[in-house]
Amino acid sequence: MGFAYRDGAFCVDGVPLESIAQQFGTPCYVYSRAGIEHNFREFSNALAGRDALIAYSVKANSNLAVLALLSGLGAGFDIVSAGELARVQAAGGDPRKVLFSGVGKTASEIRLALQSGVRCLNIESAAEMERVDVVARELGCRAPVAFRVNPDVDAQTHPYISTGLKQNKFGIAYAEAEALHREAALKRNLELVGIGFHIGSQLVDPAPLAAATSRITRLADRLAGSGIAFAHIDVGGGIGIRYHDESPPPIAEFVSAVLREFVGRRETLIIDPGRAIAGDAGILLTRVEYVKPGETRNFLVVDAAMNDLLRPGLYDAWHEVLPVREADAGAAEGTYDVVGPVCESADFLALGRRLDARSGDLLAVMGAGAYGMVMSSNYNSRPRAAEVLVGGGIAHLVRRRESTDELYALETIPK
Numbered sequence: 067m068g069f070a071y072r073d074g075a076f077c078v079d080g081v082p083l084e085s086i087a088q089q090f091g092t093p094c095y096v097y098s099r100a101g102i103e104h105n106f107r108e109f110s111n112a113l114a115g116r117d118a119l120i121a122y123s124v125k126a127n128s129n130l131a132v133l134a135l136l137s138g139l140g141a142g143f144d145i146v147s148a149g150e151l152a153r154v155q156a157a158g159g160d161p162r163k164v165l166f167s168g169v170g171k172t173a174s175e176i177r178l179a180l181q182s183g184v185r186c187l188n189i190e191s192a193a194e195m196e197r198v199d200v201v202a203r204e205l206g207c208r209a210p211v212a213f214r215v216n217p218d219v220d221a222q223t224h225p226y227i228s229t230g231l232k233q234n235k236f237g238i239a240y241a242e243a244e245a246l247h248r249e250a251a252l253k254r255n256l257e258l259v260g261i262g263f264h265i266g267s268q269l270v271d272p273a274p275l276a277a278a279t280s281r282i283t284r285l286a287d288r289l290a291g292s293g294i295a296f297a298h299i300d301v302g303g304g305i306g307i308r309y310h311d312e313s314p315p316p317i318a319e320f321v322s323a324v325l326r327e328f329v330g331r332r333e334t335l336i337i338d339p340g341r342a343i344a345g346d347a348g349i350l351l352t353r354v355e356y357v358k359p360g361e362t363r364n365f366l367v368v369d370a371a372m373n374d375l376l377r378p379g380l381y382d383a384w385h386e387v388l389p390v391r392e393a394d395a396g397a398a399e400g401t402y403d404v405v406g407p408v409c410e411s412a413d414f415l416a417l418g419r420r421l422d423a424r425s426g427d428l429l430a431v432m433g434a435g436a437y438g439m440v441m442s443s444n445y446n447s448r449p450r451a452a453e454v455l456v457g458g459g460i461a462h463l464v465r466r467r468e469s470t471d472e473l474y475a476l477e478t479i480p481k
């Protein structure tokens with residue numbers, strides 16, 4: 067599966083990226099259907115025989131074609147907004163397999179989720195519990211809810227993507243969890259269906275995930291003593307992928323670390339991976355506009371920018387950059403910063419890379435399938451990139467490039 071050179075031409079599932087660039091232009095996100103399927107199956111195979119739901123985290127890559135593909139494989143969905151709920155429904159996803167996470171759900175989002183019949187609202191604060199109770203009463207229903215508990219486990223990842231520590235905004239404090247559950251159990255319009263956590267993203271070690279699972283199962287056992295039982299336990303997502311020199315163990319090892327904590331348990335196991343499903347199944351295809359030698363650094367100015375792929379500028383994230391036409395042996399490589407046309411010094415895709423590149427060459431920015439297109443913006447009035455999904459040897463345009471008049475189509479000038 068995936069991305070490989072064939073006779074010197076970099077291909078996705080056998081289709082040359084050169085031809086995709088010709089057909090759809092650049093910058094362009096290209097996803098591998100086989101790659102997404104492969105990653106999903108890593109989870110489903112590891113969970114085979116266990117009552118489980120893989121709830122794909124929509125925020126990682128929310129293109130309808132990706133959601134429809136995963137829905138067809140049996141995935142549920144972890145969402146964080148009404149917009150993501152609408153996407154799941156537009157893609158044919160089953161709302162009964164949808165979990166609604168996020169710290170700031172509005173009353174109208176809660177109403178919409180309850181009317182759509184989502185499986186569970188993940189509650190992140192006492193105030194939100196009250197709001198969900200009120201909305202459910204107005205609708206005359208019982209809201210299926212689960213507290214997101216902050217297990218105070220250090221995921222040992224980048225501070226911006228670590229979410230399970232006391233100082234993070236996510237989840238309710240572990241110390242308050244029992245009292246809040248007892249309060250919720252008394253509310254007639256709430257039904258406690260589960261409990262969960264999510265400790266952060268890009269975990270490269272299963273140990274923190276196992277530790278958090280252990281803390282949650284112990285909490286669930288204590289609550290069982292107060293007559294509170296759960297239909298599911300949600301262990302979040304966060305399974306890391308290889309961008310550079312990280313070496314996360316295979317997905318199966320993360321899953322088995324969780325399963326070891328689940329021995330003898332009756333609850334449905336829910337896991338909500340995003341990056342591990344979409345991340346390495348996508349690239350950002352870009353063309354070199356200029357080679358610009360400098361006094362201290364050399365630059366490749368490409369047609370993709372931080373508005374297309376924010377991770378390097380935002381998190382200092384490292385993405386591999388590969389030439390679409392394989393370099394000849396003994397090629398004259400230089401050391402380049404790969405930068406975009408946006409007017410910010412944070413506008414880079416890669417720094418200090420050895421490449422043999424000329425104006426007009428195509429480059430593939432690897433590992434861009436998750437938290438790529440979804441974080442893109444129109445900064446500098448740049449139309450957003452096209453998205454292509456390759457499957458069965460065919461490149462399908464799954465989101466066309468924005469046009470320039472769409473950039474201001476919603477704007478008006480007062481008379």
Ligand SMILES: *Cc1c(COP(=O)(O)O)cnc(C)c1O
Binds near residue numbers: 125144263338339
């Ligand atoms: C973001 C998020 C995920 C997915 O994280 P990944 O690192 O992409 O796997 C899962 N669950 C929740 C609650 C999230 O907020």
